[in-house]
Amino acid sequence: MQTQLAPAYRGTPDGAEAEAILRKCVHCGFCTATCPTYQLLGDELDGPRGRIYLIKQVLEGQTPTRSTQLHLDRCLTCRNCESTCPSGVQYGHLVDIGRKVVDAQVERPMGERLTRWALKEGLSSPLFAPAMKLGQAVRPLLPKALQAKVTVPRATGAWPVREHARKVMLLAGCVQPAMLPRINFATARVLDAAGIQTVIAPQAGCCGAVKFHLNDQDGAKVQMRANIDAWWPAVESGAVEAIVMNASGCGATVKDYGHVLQDDPAYAHKAARISALTRDLSELLPEMLPELAQRLQGRIEAPAGVMAYHPPCTLQHGQKLRGGVETHLAQLGFQLRVARTESHLCCGSAGTYSVLQPEISGQLRERKLVALGEACGEAPPVAILSANIGCITHLQNGTEVPVRHWVEVLDEALPAH
Numbered sequence: 001m002q003t004q005l006a007p008a009y010r011g012t013p014d015g016a017e018a019e020a021i022l023r024k025c026v027h028c029g030f031c032t033a034t035c036p037t038y039q040l041l042g043d044e045l046d047g048p049r050g051r052i053y054l055i056k057q058v059l060e061g062q063t064p065t066r067s068t069q070l071h072l073d074r075c076l077t078c079r080n081c082e083s084t085c086p087s088g089v090q091y092g093h094l095v096d097i098g099r100k101v102v103d104a105q106v107e108r109p110m111g112e113r114l115t116r117w118a119l120k121e122g123l124s125s126p127l128f129a130p131a132m133k134l135g136q137a138v139r140p141l142l143p144k145a146l147q148a149k150v151t152v153p154r155a156t157g158a159w160p161v162r163e164h165a166r167k168v169m170l171l172a173g174c175v176q177p178a179m180l181p182r183i184n185f186a187t188a189r190v191l192d193a194a195g196i197q198t199v200i201a202p203q204a205g206c207c208g209a210v211k212f213h214l215n216d217q218d219g220a221k222v223q224m225r226a227n228i229d230a231w232w233p234a235v236e237s238g239a240v241e242a243i244v245m246n247a248s249g250c251g252a253t254v255k256d257y258g259h260v261l262q263d264d265p266a267y268a269h270k271a272a273r274i275s276a277l278t279r280d281l282s283e284l285l286p287e288m289l290p291e292l293a294q295r296l297q298g299r300i301e302a303p304a305g306v307m308a309y310h311p312p313c314t315l316q317h318g319q320k321l322r323g324g325v326e327t328h329l330a331q332l333g334f335q336l337r338v339a340r341t342e343s344h345l346c347c348g349s350a351g352t353y354s355v356l357q358p359e360i361s362g363q364l365r366e367r368k369l370v371a372l373g374e375a376c377g378e379a380p381p382v383a384i385l386s387a388n389i390g391c392i393t394h395l396q397n398g399t400e401v402p403v404r405h406w407v408e409v410l411d412e413a414l415p416a417h
Contacts (some may be wrong), residue, residue, distance in 0.1 A: 001025045001052075005398055006061035013263050014097045015059065021094045022056055024087045025049075031081035031091070036346045037074050045071045048081040048091050055098035064102045072099050074360065077213060078313035078346040083320075089225035092318070093259070094210070095114035103215050119352045120214045124206035124223065129178040148397040156185040157411075167197045168284075169231055169240045171254070173247055174206035176389050183389065186279060186411035187246045193295055193414050194288035199240060203230035207250040212260070213351055221264075224257055228270050235277060239248055243274065246281045246407060248388040249351065252318030254278045280321055280388065281407060285328040295333055295414055306335040308372040309406070310395065312388035313346045325387060325406055334409070336385070339371035349394035365398045373401075383407060 003022045009015030031048040032038045038047030045054065051071055060066045072095060079092045108116070122128060135142065135150040142150065168191065172184055188198040202314045204227045212220035233238045245251030258272035309326050326336045348354060348364030372384055372395075384399070385406040386392050396403040 001027060001056065003056060004060055006059065008061075009059050009101075014100070018055070018059055018094055019099045021090050022052065022059075023085070024089045025052055026087055028055050028086065030084050030086060031089075034080045034084045036076060036078060036080070036348075037360060039118055039345075040360060040363055041074075043071075046074050046104075046371060048075075051075060051095060051098070052089075052091070055094060055101075058098065058101055058105075060325075066106055069102050069106045069108070072102060074134050074357060076313070076346050076348070076350040076364075078350060079317040080313060080346065082345070083317045096217070097325075099215050100217060101164060111342050115356065116214050116352075119355060120216050120219065123210050123352075124174040124324045128175060132178040151179045151393060151395075151396075154180075156182045157189070159185055160188050160198070162192055162197070164192070164195050164197035166195060167199050167233055167240045168279075169243045170198045171201050171204055171207060171227070171243065171245055171247075171250055173250060173389070174210070179393065180389055180405070182408060183246055183405045186408045187244070187406070189411050190288075190292070190407055190414065191244075191284070194284075194291045196284070198244075199234065201230040201234070207253045208260075209249055209253040210351060212253070217260075222260065224261060224271070225267055227254070228257070228267060228274055231274060232270060235273060241276050241277075242279045242284075244279055244281055244284065246387075246405065247390075248280055248312045248315035248319065248321075249390055251278060252279045252314040255319060280313070280315060280319055280387070282321060282324045282328070285324060289331060290327060292410070292414070293332055294363075297415075305339060306376040307383045307385055307409070308375040309336050309338050309379035310347060310368065310384060310386045311338065311343065311389060312386055312391045313350070314397060315387050316344065325385075329406060329410065332410070332413075334413075337375040337381070339368075339375045341374075342367065342371045347395055348392050349388075349390040351390060354390075354394050361394070362398075365394060369395065369399050383409065 001022050003019050005015050005019055027049055029049055035047045044050040054068050054071060075095055077092060077095060080274060081091050089178055115152055136153050139150050169189060176183060191198050206223050208220035208223040245254060255278045256277050258275035261267045261271035326338055329336050329358060346364055347368040348361035354361040381401060384395060384401055384403045387406060392403050
């Protein structure tokens with residue numbers, strides 16, 4: 001796709017990157033077939049190809065409108081289109097640039113500005129945990145819309161205390177310790193069972209995804225640099241062999257630190273090193289299989305029955321990790337099924353998307369739950385598993401079937417040690 005950048009963007013880092021991405025696009029339209037919003041809305045401008053044209057027009061000097069902004073807002077950033085694209089167009093990076101450029105020229109209504117500010121500041125705030133605890137205490141009294149955002153607390157169990165020569169750093173996350181803390185505890189126990197010690201840097205906080213995708217890119221970079229500073233002593237000394245993510249949304253973001261901070265002279269090298277060391281938890285499964293299989297000794301107890309698995313977009317499209325969870329859990333004896341149709345499509349969670357675009361998000365959730373319900377045949381699944389806290393909480397709000405992280409089920413099957 002030929003481009004003629006406007007003088008304002010010519011020679012800038014964003015302009016150069018956007019132009020290189022645009023030139024790869026051959027506007028074949030393959031991406032529209034796998035775009036969730038295009039499938040729902042049927043509007044070319046609500047698909048990747050249409051959004052690419054909108055971004056191209058703005059970068060060439062056309063003044064964006066509120067409509068331009070809306071079409072970019074409706075994008076889930078699921079990056080399914082990247083998996084489909086035969087030309088390797090990095091649409092995710094392009095839409096980040098597009099949103100930044102458009103938001104600089106189109107002022108949002110006051111209500112939107114307040115909502116987006118509350119999300120980007122509130123979710124990563126130290127006050128989120130006490131607010132969630134209060135919400136859980138009075139959950140039955142809350143309006144249904146708020147109840148859906150407040151998780152039911154569950155016992156976490158104990159954190160392992162054994163020392164191991166092998167150590168990994170785990171990002172606890174910003175909302176996960178308050179909403180679903182059992183995921184981190186289960187992760188530590190499963191790794192411990194395989195002879196790997198889990199270390200958490202207290203100074204590490206939000207990965208930066210929430211602010212970045214709400215177009216506070218400078219605020220996100222502050223969080224990214226803070227995490228790098230928190231992890232760097234252990235990384236530089238070789239005390240940890242990897243930085244492990246059990247939320248695929250965080251994993252996709254941290255693996256992108258090297259790209260986001262590539263023009264930062266003080267952090268470019270460190271960011272690239274951090275990204276290279278980052279692993280989704282599922283990437284450790286292959287080497288843990290022998291030890292876990294020995295400990296399980298054929299006793300898969302929790303839960304009994306067939307489970308459905310929803311691979312998050314940030315895992316299968318963002319990190320290009322497909323088939324690992326279901327394959328390795330099956331080797332351990334778990335009965336796991338993915339949806340026979342649309343397993344590649346987004347569930348509608350997409351970070352804060354379910355709050356900002358509730359109607360589209362709800363439609364995608366219902367569509368996903370139907371597909372997951374049919375995955376196990378005539379009987380409904382005894383549980384739905386996923387690998388990202390956003391997907392888990394979003395899907396749980398639409399079904400009575402328990403929705404959990406796959407590591408929780410593996411943890412419960414392992415004998416106490």
